[in-house]
Amino acid sequence: MDIKTKIIELRQQIDAANQAYHTLDQPLISDAAYDALMNELIELETMYPEYDDPSSPTKKIGGQILDKFEKVTHTTPMMSLSNVFNREELYKFVERVEEVVTSDFVVELKIDGLAVALRYEEGILIQAATRGNGIIGEDITNNVKTIKSIPLKLAKPISIEVRGEIFMPHKSFHRLNQVRENNNESLFANPRNAAAGTMRQLDSQIVAQRGLDVYIYAIVDPLQYVTNHYDALNFLKSLGFKVNPYATLANNKEAIYAAIETFDNLRKTLPYDTDGAVIKVNPYDKYDVIGYTAKSPKWATAYKFQAEIAETTITSITFQVGRTGVITPVAELEPVVVSGTTVSRATLHNEDYIKLKDIRINDQVRIHKAGEIIPEVIDVVMSQRINQQPFEMIQSCPICQTPLRRLEGEADHYCMNESCDAKMIGQMIHFASRVAMDIDGLGEKVIEILYERGFIKTITDIYKLSQYQESLETLPGFGPKKVEKLLLAIEQSKSQPFHKVLFGLGIKHIGAKVSKIITQHFQSIENMYQASLEDIQNIHEIGPEIANSLFSMLKKPDFVEMIRYLKSAGLNFENVQKDIKSHAFNGKTFVLTGKLENYSRDQASDIIESLGGKVTSSVSKLTDYVLAGSDAGSKLKKAEALGIQILDEATFKDMTHA
Numbered sequence: 001m002d003i004k005t006k007i008i009e010l011r012q013q014i015d016a017a018n019q020a021y022h023t024l025d026q027p028l029i030s031d032a033a034y035d036a037l038m039n040e041l042i043e044l045e046t047m048y049p050e051y052d053d054p055s056s057p058t059k060k061i062g063g064q065i066l067d068k069f070e071k072v073t074h075t076t077p078m079m080s081l082s083n084v085f086n087r088e089e090l091y092k093f094v095e096r097v098e099e100v101v102t103s104d105f106v107v108e109l110k111i112d113g114l115a116v117a118l119r120y121e122e123g124i125l126i127q128a129a130t131r132g133n134g135i136i137g138e139d140i141t142n143n144v145k146t147i148k149s150i151p152l153k154l155a156k157p158i159s160i161e162v163r164g165e166i167f168m169p170h171k172s173f174h175r176l177n178q179v180r181e182n183n184n185e186s187l188f189a190n191p192r193n194a195a196a197g198t199m200r201q202l203d204s205q206i207v208a209q210r211g212l213d214v215y216i217y218a219i220v221d222p223l224q225y226v227t228n229h230y231d232a233l234n235f236l237k238s239l240g241f242k243v244n245p246y247a248t249l250a251n252n253k254e255a256i257y258a259a260i261e262t263f264d265n266l267r268k269t270l271p272y273d274t275d276g277a278v279i280k281v282n283p284y285d286k287y288d289v290i291g292y293t294a295k296s297p298k299w300a301t302a303y304k305f306q307a308e309i310a311e312t313t314i315t316s317i318t319f320q321v322g323r324t325g326v327i328t329p330v331a332e333l334e335p336v337v338v339s340g341t342t343v344s345r346a347t348l349h350n351e352d353y354i355k356l357k358d359i360r361i362n363d364q365v366r367i368h369k370a371g372e373i374i375p376e377v378i379d380v381v382m383s384q385r386i387n388q389q390p391f392e393m394i395q396s397c398p399i400c401q402t403p404l405r406r407l408e409g410e411a412d413h414y415c416m417n418e419s420c421d422a423k424m425i426g427q428m429i430h431f432a433s434r435v436a437m438d439i440d441g442l443g444e445k446v447i448e449i450l451y452e453r454g455f456i457k458t459i460t461d462i463y464k465l466s467q468y469q470e471s472l473e474t475l476p477g478f479g480p481k482k483v484e485k486l487l488l489a490i491e492q493s494k495s496q497p498f499h500k501v502l503f504g505l506g507i508k509h510i511g512a513k514v515s516k517i518i519t520q521h522f523q524s525i526e527n528m529y530q531a532s533l534e535d536i537q538n539i540h541e542i543g544p545e546i547a548n549s550l551f552s553m554l555k556k557p558d559f560v561e562m563i564r565y566l567k568s569a570g571l572n573f574e575n576v577q578k579d580i581k582s583h584a585f586n587g588k589t590f591v592l593t594g595k596l597e598n599y600s601r602d603q604a605s606d607i608i609e610s611l612g613g614k615v616t617s618s619v620s621k622l623t624d625y626v627l628a629g630s631d632a633g634s635k636l637k638k639a640e641a642l643g644i645q646i647l648d649e650a651t652f653k654d655m656t657h658a
């Protein structure tokens, strides 16, 4: 087979797998098999750029960075829909339509995201645009291409424009906010904001990582293909688009309302946000008869679901201290059920938020779940107010009593005490967490106990714990086995690479990715000490906020002292660069399989990468080594069949030190 045919075949296989997984929710092949196909395609496309194709599935990885978004004039305006809010208004809408022409309707879920217009020419995606003001939107083609459920190539080579809704599923939303929290970044309030914020990214690689999804719901000029809306949805499916599965036909107002009630129950169980139902006339030839207003079509409307609202009382306002010292006011509530779960606390964000809504202790408040997820106070029921005392922000840290400071231009108050208990504990929890030093057995609870008992006050104390083995064994709930495991995990954490150590130290604005960039650039902590503020700012992708934060931290005597200790304890403060060029792992491709005793998968991968190798997920002829732990399965068999060199853990360890 020639290279070009091979490339085309790979693209077809990957497209089919993508569609099965992301559009139809029926995976065809394992993740590993998918990665293998993708890796092979990337390799071939890199070697043979002459066969590049803008609709290749490798484009879904993203990579182009724009300066700004170009404006796009929509071929047909993107109109918005009129709204109805209750049964009476819905019935009026239906009756008006029925008077004119028809009782044939389609009811669909209204997805809570942002509208997109997609243009295909001869089956190839050529442009994606936001709604904008309905007439002019922005060109977001690069970003949209990274969304896995959007086909870059249709099943038929037709020219067509379609419209749909881009949204962020709950799972992606939680993952994104988790990462942002780890990076000391502000959190997105709800999935819609997160989706909109993601689409505003100029770097499509960021978009690719955020796990957005889409439902396509309309064709512009559909009459060339179908005569009614319900058929249009099926036609879209046949082209390879992801179409929401819940569209329902209804031929009278009672049936429409019944469908809406079903949706209203259903939506609480869906893994994405919806904010209503869309009711459209089914036959297209009636659209012009029914007509349009200036802003919206008269043959469709949106029924807005009532956000579930509950009333309860604020029993007190408490304050949480984060590991950066940020103070978050929290409303403690009389427990109440909202959207299916019991809510007893709601964040009040900061002083400004409380003052804006004039929230006071003992107030009766209305709460809902923002994006069906995070409990939030909507407003105060003023008629029920008994407390005449307006809210006063606390002036000192609830944990260490140090006076708080509100920084210029920020809404948040901070405890500035470097050794505030809340900060110290929070920092150690972050340091030991899976995303940082990955110290098994040193979770939140254990850290709190060890802190209260005086065993650990700062990160450095973690590496002194082995001196107290016997005392630790006597702690309630510990015991010799648990202590031994914990101390072993602490010992192993010393082999974590420099970037994980730097990230683990929890410096403001220095997240996992930034930490990698900085350690790559400087290679060692000594080089970082010598860098000027300008040197740091000049690093690609490092902004002034990050640079200032890092620079001032490097000048702090306490910080320098901490690093001196951690270094002497054996932690990595430089990129380990043994003579990589001659190392046996350099340029080699690894596959990991089975359960490793002394390394996590991530640790083993980091070691291989630090020695110039790379890790892929499936065994092929291109694999050089398979690192096999216990209970290795099919990958090991395949490797044996292909005659690939297999390393056990001991051999691997010896080789890393060679």
Ligand SMILES: [Zn+2]
Pocket: 321, 397, 398, 399, 400, 401, 402, 415, 416, 417, 420, 421, 422
């Ligand atoms: Zn404090």
